[in-house]
Amino acid sequence: MKGKWIYIVASILFVVLWIMTSSEFALKQPSTWQRLAEPGQLSAAHAHLENNCAACHTSVTGIQTSKCIVCHANNESLLQRQPTSFHASISSCKECHLEHQGRGKRATSMDHVMLAKIGLRQLKDDDINSELMTWSKLWVPPHANITPDEVVLNCATCHSNDDQHFQLFGQDCAQCHATDKWTIAEFRHPSPNSMDCAQCHQAPPSHYMMHFKMISARVAGRPHARVDQCFQCHQTTSWNDILGAGWYKHH
Numbered sequence: 194m195k196g197k198w199i200y201i202v203a204s205i206l207f208v209v210l211w212i213m214t215s216s217e218f219a220l221k222q223p224s225t226w227q228r229l230a231e232p233g234q235l236s237a238a239h240a241h242l243e244n245n246c247a248a249c250h251t252s253v254t255g256i257q258t259s260k261c262i263v264c265h266a267n268n269e270s271l272l273q274r275q276p277t278s279f280h281a282s283i284s285s286c287k288e289c290h291l292e293h294q295g296r297g298k299r300a301t302s303m304d305h306v307m308l309a310k311i312g313l314r315q316l317k318d319d320d321i322n323s324e325l326m327t328w329s330k331l332w333v334p335p336h337a338n339i340t341p342d343e344v345v346l347n348c349a350t351c352h353s354n355d356d357q358h359f360q361l362f363g364q365d366c367a368q369c370h371a372t373d374k375w376t377i378a379e380f381r382h383p384s385p386n387s388m389d390c391a392q393c394h395q396a397p398p399s400h401y402m403m404h405f406k407m408i409s410a411r412v413a414g415r416p417h418a419r420v421d422q423c424f425q426c427h428q429t430t431s432w433n434d435i436l437g438a439g440w441y442k443h444h
């Protein structure tokens with residue numbers, strides 16, 4: 194007899210729990226149980242959704258990209274800025290916009306590895322998404338600075354506007370750069386006595402105008418120097434630290 198009752202109670206509990214966990218209703222009306230289930234508070238920007246789990250979640254498939262897009266389509270500044278314009282075609286959000294990390298934590302972190310993984314997935318799912326192809330390429334030689342996953346990324350599609358080298362170093366940023374920061378710890382600048390400055394540096398447009406002979410060459414006291422002989426007038430400390438003439442103040 195006792196065993197039978199335990200069986201009935203357990204069955205009822207099971208059904209109640211099943212309804213609570215699996216119904217769309219439960220997600221729309223967060224109960225105390227759900228609060229316990231929430232892994233952590235939402236970010237400050239989404240605090241207003243604390244009572245609306247279903248804004249982002251579905252009971253069956255988890256986080257749904259389409260739900261994020263409902264509220265975030267047409268973010269002009271995001272779509273227009275070169276590094277973030279990929280938002281127009283990305284098929285997943287949660288990888289870089291982690292939630293439930295608490296009010297103090299911004300829900301954004303750029304993850305290039307995840308970016309590459311989503312990109313590859315999209316290439317397989319869509320029959321070649323042409324927009325994605327612009328920032329994904331299928332094969333490049335191994336790079337020491339980036340992970341094997343990141344190798345498929347075409348850095349320049351998103352970062353050519355960040356290029357400090359006037360394209361003198363080419364488009365393959367990952368040949369020299371990693372994805373966490375642009376500075377390179379091992380980099381030692383060539384000696385100020387080098388005469389190869391123009392290999393790595395491009396003069397500003399003003400150097401190819403009247404301004405060069407009229408002002409720059411005079412300020413430097415080098416009337417006969419050619420534009421490509423940067424070393425005649427410049428040092429490696431700063432472009433405004435003119436050799437022999439000291440700090441050049443504009444205007």
Ligand code: HEC
Nearest residue numbers: 223227230231232239242243245246248249255256287292
């Ligand atoms: C602004 C969107 C948003 C809202 C609103 C939201 N969540 Fe989430 N939640 C997320 C994201 C993003 C993740 C991370 C998913 C992942 O890593 O797979 C997540 C993960 C979770 C997880 C971990 C399991 C899983 O699906 O990955 C649980 C449990 C969860 N949320 C519960 C809740 C509850 C309960 C609420 C309502 C109180 C809620 N969430 C409201 C965005 C949201």
Ligand code: HEC
Nearest residue numbers: 236238239248249256260261264265286287290299300301
């Ligand atoms: C019901 C509408 C709604 C949904 C659904 C929603 N958001 Fe938001 N989100 C907002 C609002 C409102 C803000 C704050 C104002 C703003 O920055 O647009 C915000 C802010 C953000 C921010 C900026 C965060 C910050 O700290 O500046 C990001 C990133 C973001 N949401 C991503 C997502 C992602 C990813 C999802 C899906 C998991 C999602 N949102 C779902 C309405 C929503």
Ligand code: HEC
Nearest residue numbers: 258261262265271283285286288289301302303304307308
């Ligand atoms: C590969 C990483 C990555 C993925 C995937 C991703 N984002 Fe972003 N998102 C970013 C980065 C990086 C920023 C820029 C944050 C900044 O400017 O500080 C950003 C910014 C945003 C912002 C603007 C935040 C603000 O401060 O105004 C919103 C909204 C947003 N993303 C929504 C989404 C949505 C919706 C999806 C899915 C369709 C998505 N993101 C997918 C990395 C990602």
Ligand code: HEC
Nearest residue numbers: 276277279303328346347348351367370371372373374375
């Ligand atoms: C689809 C676009 C996209 C691609 C492709 C991409 N990045 Fe990024 N990258 C971003 C975004 C977005 C950020 C976040 C900073 C921002 O919003 O400008 C970022 C940040 C960075 C940063 C850190 C910048 C800083 O000051 O914090 C470095 C370094 C970087 N990327 C290098 C690379 C390299 C190297 C590659 C190629 C292997 C690459 N990225 C490919 C979009 C991209």
Ligand code: HEC
Nearest residue numbers: 349352353355356357362364365366368369375376377380
């Ligand atoms: C041949 C190697 C090489 C290539 C290729 C290259 N860079 Fe660099 N880059 C460097 C070196 C070296 C530095 C100086 C690093 C330092 O001072 O720590 C640098 C510095 C930078 C900086 C400034 C870092 C800082 O904060 O001072 C940015 C931004 C940058 N590179 C972007 C790019 C982008 C974008 C690309 C691809 C379009 C690229 N680079 C390609 C070698 C390279």
Ligand code: HEC
Nearest residue numbers: 357383384385386387389390393424427428429430431432
């Ligand atoms: C092998 C390549 C290379 C050579 C050769 C080279 N540089 Fe550089 N230089 C760099 C890189 C990379 C950076 C850091 C990124 C940047 O600002 O372009 C840099 C930075 C600088 C800066 C600092 C710019 C700033 O605003 O912070 C000055 C000034 C400079 N170089 C001057 C010179 C001069 C003068 C010569 C010749 C005597 C020279 N460089 C030769 C690669 C080189």
Ligand code: HEC
Nearest residue numbers: 391394395396409410412413418419420421422423426432
């Ligand atoms: C004959 C002397 C001379 C030569 C050669 C020369 N410069 Fe300059 N440059 C100057 C002087 C003087 C200034 C500061 C006043 C000015 O803008 O004319 C300057 C300014 C600059 C600036 C700062 C511009 C700004 O707007 O802040 C850069 C960058 C620069 N030069 C790069 C180069 C590079 C790269 C080369 C070689 C390819 C080069 N220069 C060759 C004399 C020279």
